[in-house]
Amino acid sequence: MKNRFFFFVLLFCIVLAGTSYAQKGDSYDYDVLIKNGKVFDGSLKPAFESDVAIKGGRIVRVAKTIKGTAARTIDAQGLHVAPGFIDLHTHVDEGMTFPENRACLNYLVQGVTTVVVGQCGSSGWSLFEKAEDQMKSWSEEGIGPNAALLVGYGTVRRIVMGMENREPTPEELERMRALVKEAMDQGAHGLSTGLEYRPGSFAKTDEIIQVVKVIEPYGGIYHTHIRNEEDKLLEAIREAIEISKKTGAPAHISHFKAAGKDNWGSVKEACALIERARAKGLRITADQYPYQFYSNYPYESLIPSSAWRGDEEAERVTTEDIEKIFDYLRDDELIELYTKVTPYIPLSEHHQQFLAELPRKRLVSFVARSLLNTSNFQGPENSRERMLFLQRMNNPEDAQKIRQEVKEHVEQMSGSERIVVGICVEKELEGKFLDQIAAMKGKPVEDVAIELELMGAKVVPLHMCEDDIEYIMKKDYVGTGSDGTAPFYGIGLPHIRSYSTFLHKIKKYGLQRKTVSLAHIIRSQTSLPAQIMDWKDRGWIKKSYCADIVVLDLENIRIKTSISNPHQYSEGVKYLLVNGKVVIDIGEWNGTLAGEVIKLKK
Numbered sequence: 001m002k003n004r005f006f007f008f009v010l011l012f013c014i015v016l017a018g019t020s021y022a023q024k025g026d027s028y029d030y031d032v033l034i035k036n037g038k039v040f041d042g043s044l045k046p047a048f049e050s051d052v053a054i055k056g057g058r059i060v061r062v063a064k065t066i067k068g069t070a071a072r073t074i075d076a077q078g079l080h081v082a083p084g085f086i087d088l089h090t091h092v093d094e095g096m097t098f099p100e101n102r103a104c105l106n107y108l109v110q111g112v113t114t115v116v117v118g119q120c121g122s123s124g125w126s127l128f129e130k131a132e133d134q135m136k137s138w139s140e141e142g143i144g145p146n147a148a149l150l151v152g153y154g155t156v157r158r159i160v161m162g163m164e165n166r167e168p169t170p171e172e173l174e175r176m177r178a179l180v181k182e183a184m185d186q187g188a189h190g191l192s193t194g195l196e197y198r199p200g201s202f203a204k205t206d207e208i209i210q211v212v213k214v215i216e217p218y219g220g221i222y223h224t225h226i227r228n229e230e231d232k233l234l235e236a237i238r239e240a241i242e243i244s245k246k247t248g249a250p251a252h253i254s255h256f257k258a259a260g261k262d263n264w265g266s267v268k269e270a271c272a273l274i275e276r277a278r279a280k281g282l283r284i285t286a287d288q289y290p291y292q293f294y295s296n297y298p299y300e301s302l303i304p305s306s307a308w309r310g311d312e313e314a315e316r317v318t319t320e321d322i323e324k325i326f327d328y329l330r331d332d333e334l335i336e337l338y339t340k341v342t343p344y345i346p347l348s349e350h351h352q353q354f355l356a357e358l359p360r361k362r363l364v365s366f367v368a369r370s371l372l373n374t375s376n377f378q379g380p381e382n383s384r385e386r387m388l389f390l391q392r393m394n395n396p397e398d399a400q401k402i403r404q405e406v407k408e409h410v411e412q413m414s415g416s417e418r419i420v421v422g423i424c425v426e427k428e429l430e431g432k433f434l435d436q437i438a439a440m441k442g443k444p445v446e447d448v449a450i451e452l453e454l455m456g457a458k459v460v461p462l463h464m465c466e467d468d469i470e471y472i473m474k475k476d477y478v479g480t481g482s483d484g485t486a487p488f489y490g491i492g493l494p495h496i497r498s499y500s501t502f503l504h505k506i507k508k509y510g511l512q513r514k515t516v517s518l519a520h521i522i523r524s525q526t527s528l529p530a531q532i533m534d535w536k537d538r539g540w541i542k543k544s545y546c547a548d549i550v551v552l553d554l555e556n557i558r559i560k561t562s563i564s565n566p567h568q569y570s571e572g573v574k575y576l577l578v579n580g581k582v583v584i585d586i587g588e589w590n591g592t593l594a595g596e597v598i599k600l601k602k
């Protein structure tokens with residue numbers, strides 16, 4: 001009896017404490033008050049002194065001096081306050097399948113508060129799921145930055161037509177259009193294509209037009225990894241413009257660049273095409289990452305596969321070989337094998353249904369390609385290939401042929417003066433260019449290239465040029481898109497853009513080279529992306545906007561990632577707010593997942 005009495009007293013106290021705490025919380029004028037900072041509001045205006053007040057996830061006041069009480073006051077003396085960065089183009093959705101990566105910490109520490117995913121033709125959700133499944137799981141389990149999803153046309157085409165290189169039948173086209181419509185109904189923001197990748201590359205312009213027509217009535221946007229970023233850049237840009245013109249949907253060109261040194265400078269004509277279209281009222285925009293090398297695995301081989309293989313071509317394991325082996329298994333055995341090694345545990349209902357409905361031929365190919373990568377069997381790490389290569393190098397005639405092939409390959413890659421050693425057992429060679437190493441060792445470039453390859457060095461060719469990067473950056477219709485991923489921390493060799501795009505752009509091009517003004521760079525990663533995505537409540541430090549806010553220490557930006565050691569978080573973001581919640585506090589992530597799935601408002 002006595003115990004029970006104490007229990008009630010205790011309960012009463014807890015309730016009382018809870019209420020008084022709640023009242024106290026409500027009695028503050030603001031949730032967060034950022035004082036004494038210099039504000040870049042998202043416009044081209046230089047930073048101005050202002051306080052910013054936040055309540056209920058929104059910016060409620062922006063004024064020179066804001067008085068009043070706040071649950072949390074941040075002193076931004078000596079710091080800059082800007083809208084949280086919006087990354088127009090990322091592949092973080094793949095990594096975000098895994099709870100440990102859901103924070104996208106590599107992006108939060110760069111000041112990114114919103115990512116657009118589902119790029120380059122790959123939907124922001126798995127082949128066998130729906131947009132709403134992905135949105136639901138991210139909303140329930142929490143994500144670091146806000147995320148907006150696109151439906152990928154490559155994924156859609158794969159679901160309906162597999163990897164077949166042909167035009168769709170009218171029924172198939174209708175099914176693909178229906179899948180796109182379904183995703184739009186569920187809140188996707190538009191469609192992405194990856195026209196350099198299979199199966200997107202199999203789709204002709206008219207087919208894409210028919211599909212983009214589906215997103216137009218929703219106010220959706222067409223993001224495109226165009227058909228060619230090299231010698232046919234202009235044709236590819238024209239195709240994107242034509243698709244916009246014939247559908248009425250805005251077209252957005254992803255990771256805008258000219259790759260390959262013979263094509264440098266063609267970005268000028270490409271920009272002229274875009275500007276002519278814009279002058280006619282078409283909504284054509286682009287994004288860019290500020291690096292001279294591409295690919296989420298930017299390391300390449302110094303020995304072309306032809307020189308590596310010699311006449312052994314027929315001996316090399318191909319995807320078809322692997323499919324032949326898998327063809328010996330029954331359907332249920334294939335599915336069982338796939339179930340054992342798939343990262344999706346347990347398989348969802350949709351996933352199982354997807355596998356069950358795949359025709360036999362496609363099931364074999366799907367499982368084989370999901371589980372095995374032929375490149376695992378190739379190159380200097382494969383002892384058989386290595387032995388055959390060394391034998392040929394011992395034959396003077398073969399060796400001469402190989403050396404010639406390597407020489408041409410290096411030239412084609414971008415030239416020895418533009419190939420940089422990323423990782424090497426001889427540490428002093430890291431960061432050096434191939435021509436420098438050849439000069440140091442007093443050997444021809446091709447011999448040094450063969451030596452490096454045999455010792456397992458990883459090199460990065462610079463396919464793009466600085467002049468083009470700066471030319472594109474100056475355009476007022478080009479936003480920032482990192483094209484990066486949410487990698488497992490410490491695993492693999494991702495492109496450094498995943499760790500540094502936003503702060504690197506500010507530091508190198510805004511503070512050091514002064515290519516453009518700081519306000520121009522901030523705009524390219526805040527209000528411009530918001531405008532491109534047609535978001536009317538993000539991307540600005542303005543009253544009633546969502547409180548996605550970054551507080552930057554411009555003098556102490558440190559980019560620590562490098563091609564020799566990519567997994568290094570950047571520094572320079574002192575505070576970060578996502579939807580009004582502090583997630584980075586004095587430079588450290590506090591574990592909060594405050595991101596929301598941004599659905600297209602119909």
Ligand SMILES: [Zn+2]
Nearest residue numbers: 120225254255
């Ligand atoms: Zn792409």
